[in-house]
Amino acid sequence: MDDGTTLWDEFKKGVITENALLKLMVGLCSALAVSNRLENGIFMGIAATFVLVCSNILIALIRERIPYQIRIPIFIIIIASFVTVVDLVMKAYVPVVYERLGVWIPLIVVNCMILARAEGYASKNSVAYAAVDGLGIGVGYTLVLLVMGFVRELLGTGKIILFEKTIVSLGPFNPPLIFVMFPGAFLTFGIMMALLNRYESRKKQ
């Protein structure tokens, strides 16, 4: 890029000002579905970030050779290949998490967040910027997943279990199960968005 943005700016943009989930509202499906546990959030975040960075780098590398008319199928094939890598690696090394994430791993292919970065950024920028952009968006996505996973698991089950160890416990209380169930995802995400709106309108005044 020539307009003087540094790599650090690109990274920050992905994490904060253009946060995929809270700002652009892309990639919502997987985020809402897997954020019922902190652990799921960690693995899903890593998987999506890996696919984002790799596909961004590859697309930026070959961007001048991709014919414009068939760019979308090419992007999808590239993304699908990296998703297959993640699919097989997770199945082999973390079968328990793989089972829990289920259909969401293959569905990373059609996560609009990744295709949007490929089309809107990686196909127009140099490799280093594309990689950093992928990393920034990925980290932003992961952070939202972590916050949501933390809130939902803590409120819904009363404790947080990470790698089979209880790390936080609220002690004896009857947790509102609804937070780990389906409506809890919409509720938590809606409140997060509203808080962000409120914070921003305060800052403007």
Place this chain on the structure above:
Amino acid sequence: MSEPYRYFLIFIGAMVVYNIVLIRFIALCPLFGVSSQVETSIGMAMSVMFVMTMATTVSWLAWNYVLEPLHVGEFLYIPVFILIIATLVQFLEMVLKKVSPPLYRAMGIFLPLITTNCAVLAVATEAVKPGFLNLNVAYHFSLPEALVYTIGVAIGFGLVIVVFACIRERLETSPVPHAFRGAPIAFMTAALLSLAFMGFTNLLGL
């Protein structure tokens, strides 16, 4: 379990008990993106049903007659299915344009969106790959079962998207707290709808 009853269970399970949008969070983008008007939602629902049914049929055939016999299904199913869907959507667009211009005008704008609609890929994957589905009716779907399942999912999707559009049309004129205006209140609505759909849990023992 008698044959017709099993089809009935698959259909009800796919449509409401495991509703694709509200219970399984698949296809949220069209829910929040398209569903601000009832009319467009109906158009979207029809096109999704159309594409989904065709995509599942072709994917099922590809899995059972090409990928499985060659033992490459495990690591090739993602690219193959997504290519099938993308090609099918492109093909449908051309056919509709040629054969039925009114139908093309009604569905045309939604077709490209559907390629990246995760519901289509999810349903195609679930209909052929055993193990992803929670339904305890059948794991290896036969082709008619896969089709019944797909149509159930598509109707469930249409039902939610139309109901949601009706609510959102009303919300436009309601007094909403400032911070909740726009997307957040839509999520709150979805939470309440999802709560209502949770009432179907365990229906007919599914």
